[in-house]
Amino acid sequence: MIKHTSYFDDKVQSLGFATDTKPASVGVMAAGEYRFGTEAAERMEVITGALTVLLPGQSNWETFSAGQGFDVPENSHFDLKVTTNTAYLCTYG
């Protein structure tokens, strides 16, 4: 089953599904600033565009472009600045 979810007034939308090994989602973020919380640990990979992220415990924002990714610990949160429509893959756990 594929689960469509909208966040932040439809400015972030995702399609949740199960890969052969982990739960995952692909999604798109429009330009904006967002804060996400995590339950399981997450691996975020940029497909197109770029994500500028402030990871938990960090004081510097880092920008990740297409083909790059970052990890977010479980039970934490991360802040994002998005300047162009950005597609991403997130895998959980």
Next chain:
Amino acid sequence: MIKHTSYFDDKVQSLGFATDTKPASVGVMAAGEYRFGTEAAERMEVITGALTVLLPGQSNWETFSAGQGFDVPENSHFDLKVTTNTAYLCTYG
């Protein structure tokens, strides 16, 4: 704006958006067999999973896995066999 579209009884779902250069969509296909028509030329790239495709004018099916992709000419169609949930990026034109 991000446009959610469902096909084949929700077994294929996509999120349409504009990259800096081209229209695009990210999507997920559940296991199944599908035929898609094209208007503009399309570049399909597999993000997770695999797509087995019969391209127009071809007699052999080809399988593309994560990180691989294929091109479909404009105003044509292509057939897909999907055996596992597969996420993809499609760019148009």
